[in-house]
Amino acid sequence: MPELPEVETIRRELEEVILNKTITEVKINNSKVIKEPKPKDFAKSLTGVRIRGVSRKGKLLILDLSSGKFLAIHLRMTGQLIYPGDALASRVSFRLSNKKWLDFNNSRLLGELRLVDDWKELKFIKQLGVEPFNLSPVRFKDMLASRKSKIKTLLLDQKFISGIGNIYAAEVLFHARIHPERLARSLSSQEQKALLSAIKMVLKKAIRYKGSSVDDYVQVSGDVGEYSRYHQVYSRAKKPCFVCKTPIQRFSLGGRGTYFCPKCQK
């Protein structure tokens, strides 16, 4: 699942390969992923436009275009951006001035492309919580103070904090030694600090290793991300904890697979 580290990896690689190139053609193989405007207008408005910036907000990628508009790309679970692509198996492909294709793949068709005048007006953006790397311990403490929900649920809430998904929620809670069902406001001061440190540490390391390739995620180059090798709990049900050998447990929390070590996490 593309979460913050995966989307940031893609952003950095895109910046290297598509920045300042012009889109010369838009090929739409499945218009379902184009949410706005209408596919025909989408293609027309993007043709002849230069890409002058690639940024990320949470799990959302934003291409800054010379037309003054922005292309917002949400990969959801199965989205990929591949360069150079072949425009064959993609949902939408962008032909660039060097004649190579940038492919937007999305096997489950849940991804979204939106060409908008102002990305700041997107509902998703308006509601988006703080970027984890910008979060101070004092502010984090404040954010947790009155919250009655379970800590893992809260970490997954993009309005609370942006960029964490199911993999990294599990991983950071393991590193902070906190049980996923603990109520947010019940965390001690020490646990709050441990959790924030774990969030920053895990996300940074995951970026360094170019993300976690589980399911469909690959880098723009098509290479896998190596952080999966460092997963402590995610997708490790019944396997021994690397710290204490206790079998990792899995249960469903809010409809999501939730992994933790019953001995290490309290």
Next chain:
DNA sequence: AATGGGACCTGCGCGC
């Protein structure tokens, strides 16, 4: 405010 459910989707692994 929080929680639980369904909806959107398709590919995969499982059991029979």
Next chain:
DNA sequence: TGCGCGCAGGTCCCAT
């Protein structure tokens, strides 16, 4: 072997 089923999860939306 082949088929049907449940599951995977990011986000939105609705009901309670």
